[in-house]
Amino acid sequence: MSKRTMTLNLTEREMHVLDQLCAKKGLNKTALMRQALRLYQAVDTRLEQGDKLMFENEEKNEKSEMVVL
Template identity: 50%
Template sequence: MAEKRTVMVQLSEAEWDALESLAEKKDLSKVAVMRQALRLYQLVDVRMAEGEKLIFESKKSKKEVLVL
């Protein structure tokens, strides 16, 4: 973990807009947002690969299972 690697990414306009908007909303740098995205993606992927389901719930609607 002590070693850090650099990666260059080319983003579409929609992806860039999403990145800018999240960085502003969360008061984080764009790099920090990209790191968050990767951590969350890995977490969801590992747990779903083990047979778990990702569920969203709101006060108005019933539980909604998000199949990725």
């Protein structure tokens, strides 16, 4: 599939987080940003369908909703 190139402007803090996540996940910046875009679209689609984004910790028996504006 063909790809297109763009320049992304990030703040120092954003770049720091991007670097941290890349190191943690073993991904380069492009791969991580593509993952983020896919996840954002997936979450947005479910929210538009009326679903909620929930986090559950089975060990602590906790469940919480992540409010996405």
